[in-house]
Amino acid sequence: MSETSPLENMLAQMSAARPYADIDDGVFERLKHPERTLKVTLPIHRDDGSIEVYEGYRCQFDSARGPYKGGVRYHQSVTREEVEALAGWMTWKTALMDLPYGGAKGGVVVDTRDLSDREIEHLTRRYTEGIRRMIGPAMDVPAPDINTGPQEMAWMMDTYSMYEGYVVPDVVTGKPLSIGGTAGRVEATGRGVAITADHAFEYFERDLTEATIAIQGFGNVGSVTARLLDERGADIVAVSDITGGVYNADGLDTGALEAHLESTGGVAGFEGGRSIDNDDLLRLDVDVLCPAALENAITVDVAEELRADLVLEAANGPTTVAADEVLRERDVPVVPDILTNAGGVIVSYLEWVQNSQQYSWDLEGVNADLERRISTAFEETIEAFAERETPDLRTAAYAVALERVGDAHGVRGLFP
Numbered sequence: 001m002s003e004t005s006p007l008e009n010m011l012a013q014m015s016a017a018r019p020y021a022d023i024d025d026g027v028f029e030r031l032k033h034p035e036r037t038l039k040v041t042l043p044i045h046r047d048d049g050s051i052e053v054y055e056g057y058r059c060q061f062d063s064a065r066g067p068y069k070g071g072v073r074y075h076q077s078v079t080r081e082e083v084e085a086l087a088g089w090m091t092w093k094t095a096l097m098d099l100p101y102g103g104a105k106g107g108v109v110v111d112t113r114d115l116s117d118r119e120i121e122h123l124t125r126r127y128t129e130g131i132r133r134m135i136g137p138a139m140d141v142p143a144p145d146i147n148t149g150p151q152e153m154a155w156m157m158d159t160y161s162m163y164e165g166y167v168v169p170d171v172v173t174g175k176p177l178s179i180g181g182t183a184g185r186v187e188a189t190g191r192g193v194a195i196t197a198d199h200a201f202e203y204f205e206r207d208l209t210e211a212t213i214a215i216q217g218f219g220n221v222g223s224v225t226a227r228l229l230d231e232r233g234a235d236i237v238a239v240s241d242i243t244g245g246v247y248n249a250d251g252l253d254t255g256a257l258e259a260h261l262e263s264t265g266g267v268a269g270f271e272g273g274r275s276i277d278n279d280d281l282l283r284l285d286v287d288v289l290c291p292a293a294l295e296n297a298i299t300v301d302v303a304e305e306l307r308a309d310l311v312l313e314a315a316n317g318p319t320t321v322a323a324d325e326v327l328r329e330r331d332v333p334v335v336p337d338i339l340t341n342a343g344g345v346i347v348s349y350l351e352w353v354q355n356s357q358q359y360s361w362d363l364e365g366v367n368a369d370l371e372r373r374i375s376t377a378f379e380e381t382i383e384a385f386a387e388r389e390t391p392d393l394r395t396a397a398y399a400v401a402l403e404r405v406g407d408a409h410g411v412r413g414l415f416p
């Protein structure tokens with residue numbers, strides 16, 4: 001097995017939880033295979049008049065519990081395998097949160113730094129056309145992920161609606177407020193990470209207000225997580241992104257850092273701290289290491305030298321299965337991705353429900369619902385960990401999720 005294959009890691013995580021979940025053998029076998037993956041070819045006109053051809057994917061992993069749900073990623077490292085792994089993780093996440101959804105994921109192989117806004121719009125519209133026969137409010141509902149946000153969701157919603165001939169807001173979530181987005185969606189994933197941190201600190205009997213935290217990735221998830229943990233009194237001592245990293249032992253001014261990001265496009269060069277590279281950030285002596293970028297941040301090499309007391313997985317798949325084993329041996333708890341970063345899909349669900357009711361809720365209502373759902377999932381994970389004596393929290397979370405998906409398959413039966 002390759003240590004850094006996201007799909008092999010996702011499948012190994014499922015297998016590790018298998019003995020702790022009451023699930024039929026045949027159903028488990030089915031769940032190892034994504035239902036379908038579509039590959040689309042995406043030619044667009046570049047600004048200079050030339051034609052460039054990109055590749056995209058949409059994987060629908062499982063739909064036993066409801067419509068497929070999952071984000072769309074724009075990144076040069078996107079592969080079919082990665083999209084399938086991410087779609088699997090979405091399946092376990094929606095089940096752990098007890099949302100009436102299955103799991104999906106999409107991706108386009110592109111470095112968006114090379115594209116103008118016009119080119120990104122054309123690519124987004126072409127991708128939407130490519131996958132439009134498999135998406136829809138009752139079928140599969142995309143959302144933002146790495147390098148996509150409200151603007152891309154608006155273009156997807158518009159393209160889909162043009163083909164349908166009427167406005168279909170609930171075909172995607174994470175939209176701007178003006179076209180049916182919900183209060184609280186942009187911040188939702190980071191807010192969920194912060195709420196999970198509250199519970200984890202309570203569970204491990206530690207004081208979050210005294211904690212030092214290092215965060216890898218300062219995009220949507222990393223920056224909101226940093227601000228909300230800073231507001232709780234923790235010291236965000238280091239953050240990094242694709243441009244570089246910054247460190248300040250007394251805690252970074254996260255507001256000033258966000259302003260710096262806004263004006264320069266990255267965290268590098270921030271004057272409120274000294275520069276630090278990614279490798280050093282991952283090995284800092286801190287209370288919490290929070291990976292909020294890509295998969296495979298914590299490999300065996302990193303895990304062996306990691307000095308954080310707790311890993312809080314804001315990214316999807318940031319810890320390899322082999323690294324998990326090292327961390328378990330070293331007694332470093334990992335709060336798993338399918339729990340920690342579920343705030344985004346919870347609030348996406350609330351957006352979809354509001355769209356279907358043609359009604360909108362206020363921020364307080366959305367945040368209260370988010371907190372309730374993620375807190376319940378945290379309790380259920382801890383309960384499974386204690387009662388089933390799983391080796392770690394990830395296995396406990398997977399056992400709960402696998403059973404829920406397995407139950408849905410059981411009662412629905414095997415078609416035909």
Ligand SMILES: NC(=O)c1ccc[n+]([C@@H]2O[C@H](COP(=O)([O-])OP(=O)(O)OC[C@H]3O[C@@H](n4cnc5c(N)ncnc54)[C@H](O)[C@@H]3O)[C@@H](O)[C@H]2O)c1
Nearest residue numbers: 145146147189217218219220221241242293315316341344
């Ligand atoms: N956006 C959501 O609602 C959401 C929900 C759940 C999970 N996630 C997961 O959270 C993670 C981050 O997503 P996002 O939405 O914040 O994306 P984003 O595009 O807003 O930000 C990604 C960040 O990671 C940084 N980055 C990329 N490669 C890096 C590297 N090698 N080292 C350090 N930093 C690096 C980028 O510079 C950027 O700051 C992903 O794993 C994503 O799947 C996102």
